Every structure is written in C-alpha cells, then in structure tokens.
Amino acid sequence: MIGRLNHIAIAVTDLDVATLQYSGALGATVGERQDLIEHGVTAVFIELPNTKIELLCPLGKNSPIAGFLKKNVSGGIHHICYEVNNIKAAIIKLKSEGARILGDGTPKIGAHGNPVIFLNPKDFNGALIELEEIG
Ligand code: CO
Numbered sequence: 001m002i003g004r005l006n007h008i009a010i011a012v013t014d015l016d017v018a019t020l021q022y023s024g025a026l027g028a029t030v031g032e033r034q035d036l037i038e039h040g041v042t043a044v045f046i047e048l049p050n051t052k053i054e055l056l057c058p059l060g061k062n063s064p065i066a067g068f069l070k071k072n073v074s075g076g077i078h079h080i081c082y083e084v085n086n087i088k089a090a091i092i093k094l095k096s097e098g099a100r101i102l103g104d105g106t107p108k109i110g111a112h113g114n115p116v117i118f119l120n121p122k123d124f125n126g127a128l129i130e131l132e133e134i135g
Helices: 014-025 064-072 086-098
Strands: 005-011 028-037 041-047 053-059 074-082 113-120 129-133
Touching: 005 129, 014 028, 014 041, 014 053, 074 086, 086 113, 086 129
Parallel strands: 005 053, 074 129
Antiparallel strands: 005 074, 028 041, 041 053, 113 129
C-alpha cells in the first residue's frame, strides 16, 4: 500500500538557524517558510535528489511538536512520510488492521496541498508515520 518516501521531518528549535545550516554547511536547496496553521507548525522543505526533508518548528500555543521539543531539547527526527495513492482506502485498511489514526481520524490538508493523516506511533514501533495522498 505505501509507496515512496515523501519526506523525513526534523523538529528544530530555531527554524532560521536550521534553514541556514541546510543552505550553508550542507549546501542544500531550501524552500520557502510555510505556516501550517491547522497543523500548528511552520515548515521549510529541503529538496534532495531522492526525497525531501521537512524542518518543523512550533506555531501557536497548542503546537503538537512543542512537547516533542521539550523532551528533545536539541530537536530530533519527528516523523516520516510515505506516499499512498488513495488515503480513504488506506484509512479503511489500517482501521481493519487495528491501527489507530491520530486526531479525529479524518485527513487534513498537508504542506503540499494533499490530504494527510498521522498514525499512532505506539502501533508502529515508536515511529510517527504520516501518510500523504499523491494523486
Ligand atoms: Co510531514
């Protein structure tokens, strides 16, 4: 069901510093900052030849990554995103397998304008998984 790795997300404490590090020391192509209000994060995508890196910092008071950064004060790998062809079919299959979807269980629009869901890390080896529908 899952397809390509779309991105790996890293939570950072200072998005400007992290972006400069990727464009400078690591010599990568970095995108524009995006405020994703519905997700409580500001994101910058780094384009790599075979995938993307999403740098995330908290946006607003109830950011879902605020707690993560409290536990991981230097930042850290936050989630990995796999592509799926049909997110509704993916939800039905995952629920039938007993996997739990975070939030209200329905897709939200993600950073690329596509529907996304997040899966409970307790069901997947402690890793937070994002699924993104690539049409
Ligand atoms: Co993501």
